[in-house]
Structure formats: C-alpha cells, structure tokens
Amino acid sequence: MRISDRIDEVRSIIGRVRGNGDSVGLVPTMGALHEGHSCLIRRARQTDDFVVVSIFINPIQFGPGEDLEAYPRQLQEDAAVAEELGADLIFAPTAEEMYPPDFTTYVEVGELTDKLCGALRPGHFRGVTTVVSKLFNIVSPDRAYFGQKDYQQLLVIERMTRDLDMPVEIVACPTVREADGLAVASRNKYLTPEQRAAAPAIYQALQKGAEAVKSGASAKEAEEMVAAQIENEPLLELQYARAVDPRTLAEPGSAGPPMLLAVAAFAGDTRLIDNIVVEE
Amino acid sequence: MRISDRIDEVRSIIGRVRGNGDSVGLVPTMGALHEGHSCLIRRARQTDDFVVVSIFINPIQFGPGEDLEAYPRQLQEDAAVAEELGADLIFAPTAEEMYPPDFTTYVEVGELTDKLCGALRPGHFRGVTTVVSKLFNIVSPDRAYFGQKDYQQLLVIERMTRDLDMPVEIVACPTVREADGLAVASRNKYLTPEQRAAAPAIYQALQKGAEAVKSGASAKEAEEMVAAQIENEPLLELQYARAVDPRTLAEPGSAGPPMLLAVAAFAGDTRLIDNIVVEE
Numbered sequence: 105m106r107i108s109d110r111i112d113e114v115r116s117i118i119g120r121v122r123g124n125g126d127s128v129g130l131v132p133t134m135g136a137l138h139e140g141h142s143c144l145i146r147r148a149r150q151t152d153d154f155v156v157v158s159i160f161i162n163p164i165q166f167g168p169g170e171d172l173e174a175y176p177r178q179l180q181e182d183a184a185v186a187e188e189l190g191a192d193l194i195f196a197p198t199a200e201e202m203y204p205p206d207f208t209t210y211v212e213v214g215e216l217t218d219k220l221c222g223a224l225r226p227g228h229f230r231g232v233t234t235v236v237s238k239l240f241n242i243v244s245p246d247r248a249y250f251g252q253k254d255y256q257q258l259l260v261i262e263r264m265t266r267d268l269d270m271p272v273e274i275v276a277c278p279t280v281r282e283a284d285g286l287a288v289a290s291r292n293k294y295l296t297p298e299q300r301a302a303a304p305a306i307y308q309a310l311q312k313g314a315e316a317v318k319s320g321a322s323a324k325e326a327e328e329m330v331a332a333q334i335e336n337e338p339l340l341e342l343q344y345a346r347a348v349d350p351r352t353l354a355e356p357g358s359a360g361p362p363m364l365l366a367v368a369a370f371a372g373d374t375r376l377i378d379n380i381v382v383e384e
Numbered sequence: 385m386r387i388s389d390r391i392d393e394v395r396s397i398i399g400r401v402r403g404n405g406d407s408v409g410l411v412p413t414m415g416a417l418h419e420g421h422s423c424l425i426r427r428a429r430q431t432d433d434f435v436v437v438s439i440f441i442n443p444i445q446f447g448p449g450e451d452l453e454a455y456p457r458q459l460q461e462d463a464a465v466a467e468e469l470g471a472d473l474i475f476a477p478t479a480e481e482m483y484p485p486d487f488t489t490y491v492e493v494g495e496l497t498d499k500l501c502g503a504l505r506p507g508h509f510r511g512v513t514t515v516v517s518k519l520f521n522i523v524s525p526d527r528a529y530f531g532q533k534d535y536q537q538l539l540v541i542e543r544m545t546r547d548l549d550m551p552v553e554i555v556a557c558p559t560v561r562e563a564d565g566l567a568v569a570s571r572n573k574y575l576t577p578e579q580r581a582a583a584p585a586i587y588q589a590l591q592k593g594a595e596a597v598k599s600g601a602s603a604k605e606a607e608e609m610v611a612a613q614i615e616n617e618p619l620l621e622l623q624y625a626r627a628v629d630p631r632t633l634a635e636p637g638s639a640g641p642p643m644l645l646a647v648a649a650f651a652g653d654t655r656l657i658d659n660i661v662v663e664e
Contacts, residue, residue, distance in 0.1 A: 111549060115551070204546075204547075206495075207547050208493055208494035208495045208496065208543065208547065209491065209492070209493045209494070209513075209543060209544045209547035209548055210491075210492055210494070211489065211490075211491050211492075211517075211548070212489070212490055212491075212492060213488055213489045214488035214489070214490070215486075215488045216488065233489075234548075237491075237548050238547075238548055238549045241548055241549040241550050241551060242549045244551065263488065263489060264489045266484075267484075267487050267488065267489035268489055268491070268514075268517050268518055268521055269391060269518045269521040269522045270521050271395070271521060271524065
C-alpha cells in the first residue's frame with residue numbers, strides 16, 4: 105500500500121491503474137478510521153480492482169466553534185487499518201495542497217442542504233460537496249463509498265453527482281453500530297464513560313419512532329415520540345428530532361412509511377447524529 | 385461527424401475514443417458559430433485526436449430581461465460549419481436533458497465573478513461554471529478551448545479548473561476581429577447597419593487606452609480615455625470601461641503594464657464586450 109500527500113502523484117498512480125483497465129474505488133474519510141469506515145473499505149475491496157482511501161480533515165466543512173482543531177489525527181494508525189483491509193493507496197493531503205491561498209470555488213447543492221444538519225451548520229455541506237468534487241477529480245473513481253449514518257450527506261452527494269453528471273457511482277453502505285446500538289462514529293471517542301452509557305438512547309428512540317411509523321404514525325407523532333424519549337436521558341441534549349420525506353427531506357406527504365427519522369443530540373460538547381429510514 | 389442530444393450516448397462514444405488511446409478536445413459554444421468559434425475548432429483539430437463541439441444555449445447563464453429567447457438558434461447551419469472544420473461530434477442537448485426538474489447544484493467561483501460583467505449580470509458566471517462543469521464531466525476532455533474575447537469567463541474557468549482539480553487543460557485563443565477591428569461575436573447579428581458601423585469605436589478606444597498604458601498611464605487615466613472615446617460615439621452607450629489587474633480583476637497595484645482594459649457597451653439593445661491585455 106502506498107501513502108501519498110500529493111495530488112500529482114495520485115493522478116499519476118491512478119493513470120497507470122486505469123491504463124491497466126482496472127476499476128478504481130474511493131472511500132473518502134477524515135481519518136480516525138472505525139468499523140464504519142472498515143465496512144466501506146471492505147465493500148470497495150470486493151467491488152473495485154484498486155481501492156483508494158482518502159484521509160483529509162477538510163477545514164471548509166467545519167464552522168466557527170466546531171471541533172476542527174480537536175478532531176482526532178492518527179495517520180499511522182489509520183494507515184495500518186487501511187492496509188490490513190487491503191487498500192491500495194492512501195491519499196492524505198495537507199490543507200495547503202488542497203486549498204491554495206486564492207482558492208475561491210465552491211460546489212453547492214441547494215434545497216436539500218438547508219434542512220436538518222444543514223440548517224444548523226451553515227456552510228457545512230458546501231464544504232463537503234466541494235471537497236468531494238475535488239477528490240472525484242483527483243482520483244477519478246468508478247465508485248465512491250459513503251455511509252448511511254450521514255444520511256443527509258449521502259443524499260446531497262448523490263444529488264450533486266447526478267446534477268453535475270459526475271461519472272461516479274455512489275455506493276451507500278448501512279450504518280455500523282456498537283452492540284448496544286450506538287452508531288459508530290469518530291466523535292464517539294470524545295465521550296466520557298457516563299456519556300457513552302447514555303448515548304444508545306438515541307438509537308432506541310429512533311427504533312421506537314420507526315415502529316410507530318410502521319403502524320401509521322404521522323411525522324409529527326413520530327417526532328414527538330423520539331424527542332420525548334431522548335429528552336428523558338439527562339446526559340443528552342436534543343438538537344433536533346425530525347421525521348421527513350427520505351428523498352426530499354421535506355415534510356412527508358402523508359403518515360406512515362416511507363419516512364426518514366433523523367436525530368442530532370449533544371452529549372456534553374460532543375455532537376451525535378443518527379437516523380433510520382422506514383421503507384415503504 | 386455525429387450529432388447527439390443525449391448525455392449517455394456522448395459518454396459511450398467518448399468511452400470508445402478513450403479506449404483507443406485518443407485524446408479529446410472540447411469546444412463549448414452556444415451555437416451561432418462564427419469565425420471566433422472556427423478558430424477554436426481549428427486549434428482543437430490541430431491538437432486533439434477527437435474534437436467535440438457542444439452547442440447549448442444555457443438558460444441558467446441568462447438573467448431576467450436578457451436575450452435567452454432571442455439568442456440565435458441554427459443547429460443545421462452550425463453543424464455544417466463544424467463538420468467542414470473537422471469536428472467529430474456535436475453535442476447539442478435540450479435544456480431538459482441538462483437540467484432535470486429538481487436540479488439544485490451549482491458551481492460558483494468567488495471574487496473574480498463580482499467584478500466587471502459579473503457585477504452587472506448576477507448569476508451569469510455561476511451559470512457558466514455550472515454548465516462547463518457538466519460538460520467537462522460528460523465529455524471528459526483532455527483540453528477545452530475558450531476565446532480571450534470573453535476574458536473574464538476565461539479567467540473564471542481557469543480558476544474553477546484549478547480550484548476543483550479538474551483534469552482538463554484550458555486553452556485560450558486570441559480574440560478574432562472583423563477587418564475594422566470589431567470583435568467577432570454571435571450578438572453582432574443583432575446590429576443594424578448604423579450600429580454595426582459605430583461598433584468598431586470600442587476596439588479603437590481600447591487600442592488608444594492600451595497605448596497610453598504602455599506609456600505609463602494609470603488605470604484611472606486609461607479608463608477615462610477609453611470611456612471618453614466611446615461616449616463620443618452617439619450610437620454606443622457605455623456600460624463600463626475598466627482598467628484592472630489581468631490576474632485578479634482588482635485595482636492594479638501600479639500604473640503601466642500589466643493591465644487589462646475591458647469594455648461593455650450597448651448598441652441599442654445589443655450588449656457588446658471587448659478587451660485588450662497590455663502585457664508586462
């Protein structure tokens with residue numbers, strides 16, 4: 105496995121891979137690799153001939169006061185994990201390599217991004233779609249792999265890819281969970297033992313809400329049920345509990361499935377998100 | 385030469401071309417092909433193995449009250465011109481093929497686009513960069529060819545390509561002029577004989593301004609000289625005459641070269657633009 109921090113080097117490696125007629129899979133990450141990422145890398149390994157894992161803590165997707173500085177940085181450890189899983193190349197550029205001083209170009213998806221997390225983190229999704237566009241242009245993957253835990257991000261990237269005719273297939277992988285149901289996430293590292301013990305209440309609340317939706321509950325009823333259960337847990341502070349149309353993230357047209365239940369909550373300073381899609 | 389209005393068909397044609405190891409050149413146009421476009425197509429023909437000319441009157445780069453409806457449409461004539469010049473493929477999609485009803489993604493270059501024409505045509509350059517991104521993703525050219533007549537557009541596209549790491553080389557071709565100096569443009573068709581006779585005053589004014597800059601004139605002096613000469617022509621209404629840094633489009637750091645002199649003026653309802661770069 106190779107590790108490169110240079111765009112031109114990655115391009116030349118990928119050029120040779122494509123010259124051999126091999127397919128390329130990209131797993132974009134911010135590092136601090138966990139079982140969710142492993143699942144994406146394994147899936148890429150099964151499908152593509154050459155697997156690239158990008159590790160880049162993208163400054164432009166963090167807002168003021170967010171955890172850019174604190175975000176875990178552990179390239180050596182991440183490289184070992186990726187290699188063990190059969191990745192062929194790690195692309196771990198510096199911020200300077202990705203953003204020259206007079207960088208001024210952004211890719212922005214409208215509508216889908218002003219809801220849920222987008223409403224609370226202005227500029228976040230613009231940062232995500234911009235860096236993913238850059239990674240697609242640098243790596244030119246046949247497929248890119250994203251987790252359903254970040255459901256809104258997945259939807260926004262699918263929309264961008266379709267709207268801009270990017271020649272990349274977006275592969276969605278299911279949320280990976282701890283034994284007690286907590287969605288695996290890099291930020292789980294920040295949790296104290298007490299917060300960690302409280303955190304599974306999010307998924308439990310989502311499950312209850314999903315059962316209700318399956319039985320015909322309206323969006324409003326499901327939201328109130330999920331919110332009440334999370335507010336019951338003193339170590340969690342609910343940011344939002346929403347039940348929306350899984351394709352548009354807007355108000356659902358009717359009660360019952362299909363519905364996306366999505367939650368954001370703080371455990372201390374740590375922001376946790378999770379979701380369940382109740383299929384039709 | 386083939387003509388296609390379908391994205392998937394173009395992709396599959398280009399896939400075969402690339403499979404043969406051939407290079408691809410793209411000349412993006414809105415049709416109404418004239419000598420400026422011919423020059424771009426010839427240049428592409430000299431350099432690339434397979435030459436694609438796109439013809440698409442891009443609705444999202446026209447503002448309210450601009451000439452979207454009136455813009456000349458003449459696909460048969462354009463196809464004949466492109467074939468004569470050796471183009472291999474015309475891509476002439478419908479607006480529906482390019483923009484699905486829930487299209488919401490835009491590519492936007494900041495700073496460079498809030499000056500000159502960008503200040504007067506809000507959203508124009510966002511429309512240009514978005515459609516050019518789409519064309520690049522559909523055609524995946526090695527090189528794309530743009531005229532220096534649209535200097536700000538060229539600069540904005542170069543910036544976008546660099547910022548987003550698009551694997552495309554931007555080739556700039558000099559402005560083509562009529563014998564009397566008028567920059568060749570599709571909108572020249574709109575001019576009455578009297579307006580057509582008055583229009584060369586724009587280039588004459590730019591040339592005078594350029595001579596002054598070579599002799600050490602400041603931006604302000606050059607602007608006033610260019611403006612005064614155009615305002616002397618009763619059939620032209622000056623929109624702006626600006627002297628700026630050719631790389632940033634901002635106020636130049638000092639008098640004399642390098643400087644971009646840029647003009648927009650109306651002849652009746654017809655908007656004409658032109659520019660001269662005074663090199664260092």
